[in-house]
Amino acid sequence: MTHTVPNADITSIIPIVITLGLSLGTRNVVIGLFAGVVSAVVMLVGFNPLDVMSTLVKDQLVTTLSNSYNAGVIVLLVFIGGFVTLMEKSGGGPAFALSIVRKISSTGRAQLAAWCAGIFIFYSDLGTPLIVGPVFRPLFDKLKISREKLAFIVDSTSSPVAILVPFIGWGIYIISLIQKEFDGAGQDLSALDSFIQAIPFQFYAILAIFIVPVLIYANLDFGPMAEAEKTAKRATEHSISEQNKDNIQAFSHSKARASFVFIPLLIMATVLCAILLPLGFPFEKVAGSTFRAALSSAYFFAALSLMFMMAYYGVRTLTEGIGLYLQGMGNMMQVAIVLILAWTFSGLGKELGTANYIAEQAQQGFPYWLLPAVAFVLSGIISFSTGSSWGTFAIMFPLMIPTAFAIEASLVVSIGAVLSGGLFGDHCSPISETTILSSTGSGCHQFEHFRTQLPYALTNGTIALCCFIFAGFNPQTYWIFIALAVQISILYLIVNLQKFRLKQAK
Secondary structure: OOOOOOOHHHHHHHHHHHHHHHHHHHHOOHHHHHHHHHHHHHHHHHHHHHHHHHHHHHHHHHHHHHHHHHHHHHHHHHHHHHHHHHHHHHHHHHHHHHHHHHOOOHHHHHHHHEEEEEEEEOOOOOOOHHHHHHHHHHHHHHOOOOOHHHHHHHHOOOOOHHHOOOOHHHHHHHHHHHHHHHHHOOOOOOHHHHHHHHHHHHHHHHHHHHHHHHHHOOOOOHHHHHHHHHHOOOOOOHHHHHOOOOOOOOOOOOOOOOOOHHHHHHHHHHHHHHHHHHHHHOOOOOOOHHHHHHHHHHHHHHHHHHHHHHHHHHOOOHHHHHHHHHHHHOOHHHHHHHHHHHHHHHHHHHHHHHHHHHHHHHHHHOHHHHHHHHHHHHHHHHHHHHOOOOHHHHHHEEEHHHHHHHHHOOOOOOOHHHHHHHHHHHHHHOOOHHHHHHHHHHHOOOOHHHHHHHHHHHHHHHHHHHHHHHHOOOOOOOHHHHHHHHHHHHHHHHHHHHHHHHHOOO
């Protein structure tokens, strides 16, 4: 079926408006993206429902799925999903965390150990809170550290760590969205290279990770978190036992080993090296299809080793391991749906001339240096309202990347701004998955976690926004070091203000 492509005018942004409106209104990005895709098809073929659905399925969704790059990404995500579920249900994470917990007797070390465990168990942002939280919760209760503090530490080391790693689910998803926009713009660029170059400009993620050890070293709490810590210090054994009712527990097994975490990751690295090093990686450029195939193989052999280890130590039978692996593969369906809709939405936008229209408007006076800051703010608003950073990326990259090309703004800084804004909004949102899971795993009320974390998130967000303004002018990687220095200075100032107030009170 042929259809006429309309001129690129203001009507071309109607699907974007519909997507944003429904995503924010329903707090469901899938509904917003689907409505945006349907509205774009209507604009291309008319209002006949039969033509719309036929075109949507045959010319859009099937075409998107039949693309070799898209199919390769989905296959890789399925392998990742199977491996992550196996790791979460193997008992290896709790065994690793417990091996740390047994050696801790001070509050500072307990918090630092939880932070380290959250960083090391990087393979699943949603699994980390349900592994680290339940394992460290009894230790935090014993040392009278608030569960709100545990939830904050867990939340600061789940998504912020995952978003910096290019070879796990977060990275693969983001890279696939970026590559779609590069291809649509006719740019011969590598999305993987751009993602890696943007890592130093993920200001919010890096600030969120490093604020934890700085707070621990400074022995500092402020805002509602300080109140929560005082309450925890006054807690009795009875009040703590009341809190322990109906707490979620991570899967653990007496025969589970910490090696369930180390060995599969070591095998994964070995397989990757065996496949990629003979091709000259990382000094020579490797085709994206080869890299995805190598990653898929690495995840498969890592999962296979974990299944055999669980069976050997009597944690789960081989049949149970295979069942968990298949279940994890199925769990990636939601991610696949978002990706397919995002890819389709991007392709339809190109047909409608949406990217060209936005770029033309931006060229008429929008300052290039302001794009990263605007991208950060808009991403934060969308993520806060929907509770979905992944959905935010799917909406923002088709808008931001063509604009960056058109006005010659720094691409890697703008990518970092979208990622940082999505994560910032997610951390500030009381309805985000990570907020819910971090509070659930740590055994504290969801609103209390949101309330106590918010001042820290706003502090990091403000620093990040300022850095994006300056990095828009001068895209140098040293801005992340300036951001960390400013963060430390602000926290140092708060420490001294608190000391001054104590002296005045006396």
